Amino acid sequence: MGGALWVPVAAPAVEPSSERQQATQVRQALFGALAGVERSAKGISGSLSQLAGRERLGGRANGAFDRSIGYGTHQLRWIQSALGGVASQANAAWEVEAPDMELGILHMSGPRLQAAMSGATLLAAWLDFLSLADVVLSQCPFYSAEKLLADVRRVQSMIEPSMTALASLAPGQVEATAVAMPGLMGELTREYQSIREAVREASERGGQLMAAAQFAEMLTLVSAMKMSLPRLPPAAPAMLGANMRMGSNGVMVGTQLVVSAEWMEWIRRLVQVGVLSVPAAGAAVRIQAGAVMMSQVRQDLPQGVRDALGDGPEVRGMHETGKAGAGMAQRPRHHVMPAEHREWFEKRGFSGDMSIDEFCVELELAHHQALHGGGHWRLGRTWPREWNQMIMSVLREAEAVTGRMLTRSQILKIVARYMRNYGIPMNFTSGRRR
Known part of the structure; x- marks a missing residue:
């Protein structure tokens, strides 16, 4: 219920x-x-x-x-x-x-x-x-x-x-x-x-x-x-399945842990590409299994669970977010679709959950300044290869060639090509002020 x-x-x-x-x-x-x-x-x-x-x-x-x-x-x-x-x-x-x-x-x-x-x-x-x-x-x-x-x-x-x-x-x-x-x-x-x-x-x-x-x-x-x-454990907080294995019925099992292999595979794939983080996924596993570590919330997951999630140094490295964890000031967020042309993009389908504010990437300060032609943004806008000037020129030219408005997917395909050329990672984060 x-x-x-x-x-x-x-x-x-x-x-x-x-x-x-x-x-x-x-x-x-x-x-x-x-x-x-x-x-x-x-x-x-x-x-x-x-x-x-x-x-x-x-x-x-x-x-x-x-x-x-x-x-x-x-x-x-x-x-x-x-x-x-x-x-x-x-x-x-x-x-x-x-x-x-x-x-x-x-x-x-x-x-x-x-x-x-x-x-x-x-x-x-x-x-x-x-x-x-x-x-x-x-x-x-x-x-x-x-x-x-x-x-x-x-x-x-x-x-x-x-x-x-x-x-x-x-x-x-x-x-x-x-x-x-x-x-x-x-x-x-x-x-x-x-x-x-x-x-x-x-x-x-x-x-x-x-x-x-x-x-x-x-x-x-x-x-x-x-x-x-x-259910509460009968005595001390229970440890989550330290010895995880695949059961004969296709279910991942271990001490105090029973979750479906399909669900674990979904979570593993989402963790590996950074859609979900290992800590968040591990918390979901604890709750789904019904064997919550009641007192030690941040205790490491057992190795068997970490292996099932695909955890490793390269995965953990993908999820070090926030200026506190990195030991530095928060990095600037770059709108890959220029915010000053918001209305132009909205007419072509970039609104709501697909707003241009969702297509931001965090960059090192030097990289961000280089994209915009240096630290002085007004002077930078006069440089033809400055990101905002370049991408809008390319998109408008593409529309002129096709003779109609570009679709959202066509715009994204073009933007992706130039992001690769400029070395901009496609690790998007929201630029909205909530």
């Missing part, structure tokens, strides 16, 4: 691939991960609608819980919007005939996908608490509605900072929140069990004739806790 992330079971074939095949495989992995989150979001939407009915949580306690249901609906909107953005970018990538540009566009979708994955997981947990409240209100009259409402609001305060960070879609905030998710899920699991225990004690004190075991079973069945809120 909590709508936790869906994990398929069949394992895909892995074959050597050219750059074009690699882009195709990455796009397939992206759509595979996307489908799972979409399925989760659809389930959450249906459950929230049910809880909003007059005979359910929305109609009890004089509507006191309506805002709690509305909070879930509000969070669902940005998750669905982020998923739509991922799909739009993946479809746009497919239209481009330059594999390196295609991979660059797929790379852009990483923060949206990670935000949606983490947001759906948190929202599934939130739904568990609302479902718990629904059962308590109808079956447990000795636990006051006022206390229950306070419990729900306390849980919302635990979730809210992470939801806000994820909804921003800002890469740094999304990454930090995703990495911290196992710890938060552990806290939510403890909170769920604490509320359940308090309800049980209140019922016993009130003389309600319900066996404790039966009561606990009822509340557990109401929740999708097996999927969204992982």
Whole structure:
């Protein structure tokens, strides 16, 4: 009922691939991960609608819980919007005939996908608490509605900072929140069990004739806790499968770890090209496996899991982001499609999730200045090979030759060619101010 992330079971074939095949495989992995989150979001939407009915949580306690249901609906909107953005970018990538540009566009979708994955997981947990409240209100009259409402609001305060960070879609905030998710899920699991225990004690004190075991079973069945809120280990925090191997049924297994080989392959491919980072992917694996390291959120993943994700020095090097990690000032962001010609690009399809602001690259200061003809931008604009002057001249000439507006994919193919010539990496990052 909590709508936790869906994990398929069949394992895909892995074959050597050219750059074009690699882009195709990455796009397939992206759509595979996307489908799972979409399925989760659809389930959450249906459950929230049910809880909003007059005979359910929305109609009890004089509507006191309506805002709690509305909070879930509000969070669902940005998750669905982020998923739509991922799909739009993946479809746009497919239209481009330059594999390196295609991979660059797929790379852009990483923060949206990670935000949606983490947001759906948190929202599934939130739904568990609302479902718990629904059962308590109808079956447990000795636990006051006022206390229950306070419990729900306390849980919302635990979730809210992470939801806000994820909804921003800002890469740094999304990454930090995703990495911290196992710890938060552990806290939510403890909170769920604490509320359940308090309800049980209140019922016993009130003389309600319900066996404790039966009561606990009822509340557990109401929740999708097996999927969204992982079970607490019996004693100390459990270590995630240190000895990972492929089971006979095509499932990656190990001590305390069971995730599908197909899902792991999707995540591995997305990690290898930088769509997802190893820390964020590792956090997702912990949560999907239901074996959260409750106390040591940043503890290294076991080697077996790191191998399955394709982790190595070259992969880890791709994800050192932010000026703090690099020990230097933040590098300038270069719009590969000049911002002063925004309207020209918008008329040719660069808006919304494919805005020119999504096509920025971080460059070393010297490289950025060289592209623009030196440190003085006004003088630089007079140099014919200055990036903005050159790319607009090329694009306009191409339109004159074809006799019509260039399509978005045609523009991207041309831009990709000149990015290679100027040594500009196709590691796009958003230049929006959020």
